[in-house]
Amino acid sequence: MLSERNLKKLDEMKKYYQTSQSLVLPALWMVQEEHGHISEDAMKYVAKLLGVPFGHILGVVTFYTMLHRKPIGRHHVEVCTNVSCMLRGADKIVEHLEKRLGIKMGETSRDRKWTLSEVECMGSCGTAPMFAVGEEYYENLTPEKIDKLIADLERK
Amino acid sequence: MEKYLLPDIRDLHRIDVYEAHGGYKAFRKALQMKTEDVTEEVKKSGLKGRGGACFPTGLKWTFMPKQSDKPKYLCVNGDESEPGTFKDRQIFEFNPHLMIEGTLIAAYAMGGSISYIYVRGEYGKWIKMIEKALHDAYAKGYIGQNILGSGFSTEIIVHRGAGAYICGEESALMNSIEGDRGYPRVKPPFPAQNGLWGRATTINNVETISNVPLIIDRGWEWYSKIGAPKYPGPILVGVSGHVNKPGVYELPTGVPLLEIIHKYAGGVPGNKAIKAVFPGGSSTMVLRGDQLEGVCMDAESLKAAGSSVGTAGLIVMDEDTDLIKVIARIAKFYYHESCGQCTPCREGTGWLWKILNRFENGEGRWEDIDLLLDVANNVEGNTICALGDAAAWPVQSMVRRFRDEFERRAKIPRPKVLEAVAV
Ligand SMILES: Cc1cc2nc3c(=O)[nH]c(=O)nc-3n(C[C@H](O)[C@H](O)[C@H](O)COP(=O)(O)O)c2cc1C
Numbered sequence: 001m002l003s004e005r006n007l008k009k010l011d012e013m014k015k016y017y018q019t020s021q022s023l024v025l026p027a028l029w030m031v032q033e034e035h036g037h038i039s040e041d042a043m044k045y046v047a048k049l050l051g052v053p054f055g056h057i058l059g060v061v062t063f064y065t066m067l068h069r070k071p072i073g074r075h076h077v078e079v080c081t082n083v084s085c086m087l088r089g090a091d092k093i094v095e096h097l098e099k100r101l102g103i104k105m106g107e108t109s110r111d112r113k114w115t116l117s118e119v120e121c122m123g124s125c126g127t128a129p130m131f132a133v134g135e136e137y138y139e140n141l142t143p144e145k146i147d148k149l150i151a152d153l154e155r156k
Numbered sequence: 157m158e159k160y161l162l163p164d165i166r167d168l169h170r171i172d173v174y175e176a177h178g179g180y181k182a183f184r185k186a187l188q189m190k191t192e193d194v195t196e197e198v199k200k201s202g203l204k205g206r207g208g209a210c211f212p213t214g215l216k217w218t219f220m221p222k223q224s225d226k227p228k229y230l231c232v233n234g235d236e237s238e239p240g241t242f243k244d245r246q247i248f249e250f251n252p253h254l255m256i257e258g259t260l261i262a263a264y265a266m267g268g269s270i271s272y273i274y275v276r277g278e279y280g281k282w283i284k285m286i287e288k289a290l291h292d293a294y295a296k297g298y299i300g301q302n303i304l305g306s307g308f309s310t311e312i313i314v315h316r317g318a319g320a321y322i323c324g325e326e327s328a329l330m331n332s333i334e335g336d337r338g339y340p341r342v343k344p345p346f347p348a349q350n351g352l353w354g355r356a357t358t359i360n361n362v363e364t365i366s367n368v369p370l371i372i373d374r375g376w377e378w379y380s381k382i383g384a385p386k387y388p389g390p391i392l393v394g395v396s397g398h399v400n401k402p403g404v405y406e407l408p409t410g411v412p413l414l415e416i417i418h419k420y421a422g423g424v425p426g427n428k429a430i431k432a433v434f435p436g437g438s439s440t441m442v443l444r445g446d447q448l449e450g451v452c453m454d455a456e457s458l459k460a461a462g463s464s465v466g467t468a469g470l471i472v473m474d475e476d477t478d479l480i481k482v483i484a485r486i487a488k489f490y491y492h493e494s495c496g497q498c499t500p501c502r503e504g505t506g507w508l509w510k511i512l513n514r515f516e517n518g519e520g521r522w523e524d525i526d527l528l529l530d531v532a533n534n535v536e537g538n539t540i541c542a543l544g545d546a547a548a549w550p551v552q553s554m555v556r557r558f559r560d561e562f563e564r565r566a567k568i569p570r571p572k573v574l575e576a577v578a579v
Contacts, residue, residue: 013313016270016272016311016313017333018352018353019334019335019353021334021335021336022333022334022335023335024335025315025316025317025318025332025335026315026316028318029277029316029318050335052335056336059337060335060336060337063320063337063338063495064277064317064318064319064320064338065318065319065320066277066278066318066319067318067319081485082239082438082485082486082489083239083240083397083434083438083471083482083485083486083489084239084240084396084397084402084471086481086482086485087396087397087398087471087472087473087477087482088396088397088398088402119278120237120239120321120489120492120493121237121238121239121240121241121438121489122278123236123237123241123242123244123245123276123278123279124242125239125240125241125242125394125396125397125402125469125471126242126394126395126396126402126403126404127402127403128396128402132278134280135280135281136281137281
């Protein structure tokens, strides 16, 4: 389930943590990075790997919004609609994205290329409105900018 | 004024550039000092926490046991999830070694064996930047075993969150590091007695920790003279919303809010009037535009005005802003982020959102206005952690300071009997 490289990394991390349970989040992040989401099998795997009950892993996965139990689109567009972005026109960004991608908030496109999510403040208030795609932040958005970004990402 | 936290120096994130500008000098100096003296210096400087609760940093450090046969820990809080707050990210990107140096000095002062820099999961890109900086600091011998031949050893590691505002609350943060759901713990016991894995732990915000090298380098007296006397130092003010130049501005504490908005952030687009501001992130009490005269970015001044400094995330709203929409969105946030442990918060935040939704959709009732206050008052102070307060304060202050907006939006108008009384 996890690559040799990541298993080694987890092993090296052990010395910083008092319990193996503390490696739950790092291990889940690794699973998600390698597989795109965290399946039930993956949770069982992590449970066994760290000697933690499966129910505990499930509890952690369901607590954190960034951990996905289901596969999502290749490009995960996360739009901030919280107050600072809202004041600078996040509504229009959402509207434009839904129209351009042909999906509503919370949906994944049929071809599994796009997932659109509404998210809470991403710490980008000075460059609002914004969305993130994966780890990349796209800031000071305008409809024209979005069209170009989508075209660029389509090709990837 | 001169900038200390985010100076305009190219490539300061690189260790060689940081060193060339006096970087790690303060840490070298601290290593020559007695650990108590380092803490004393920070205490005397008057530095207060920049994470929202405004707690005196040096005093917090003295709560750590001096002698302990068990390891002690430090957590550097980079969860940065309070709406309107985007300052720690600037440190990660432009001056990560300052944070690392501050962490090292704090760990030395308290005898910390490992420091965890807890960073919100969304900041994946910035985590890579911090990890690069840590790698370079390890390579230069600033972190690890027998640092610079001093006999002092300490480790620093980044711990990545995964999307949960509550994990910025210090005890939830520790549970998150322990691999649990991010549920806040009942206090007491406080982290300095019973923190990570039951051991002595101190939690400080990224910006707080980044002030420490300045204090050690230039001395507490110099530091205590910057800005407002009771809340001294440089501060990263994040300005967002309706201003021409939103962004993070490093200023001395105590600058008037109107000066921040007009002089630094370029004023309000279209020269519109200011209707309202949240001075320190979405959880601080909202202030009316017409009450800002003389109010400064300082804990004392904001308290006197009926709000608080929070994270110094100043959110500006112009005269055309629909405040009902704003407060409904904020309420939705706290509802989404409530961890669900305490009934008043779990139920109350959802209830507040529901009522505010009614107003947003033109379905609000007259009696809903007082119901909002009633629900908020019953959440405030009745929960394990301060998320309940954070959810209550913006609603309470919005109703009290902008009651007319709610009255105008109420679908069912003011009852006749009240009408008579009002006349
Ligand atoms: C719901 C909630 C969220 C918080 N989020 C953060 C945060 O993201 N960053 C932070 O430094 N402090 C946050 N705090 C405050 C911490 O509990 C703690 O007071 C702070 O990290 C201490 O550091 P300081 O003394 O340097 O300010 C939060 C508190 C609450 C109640």
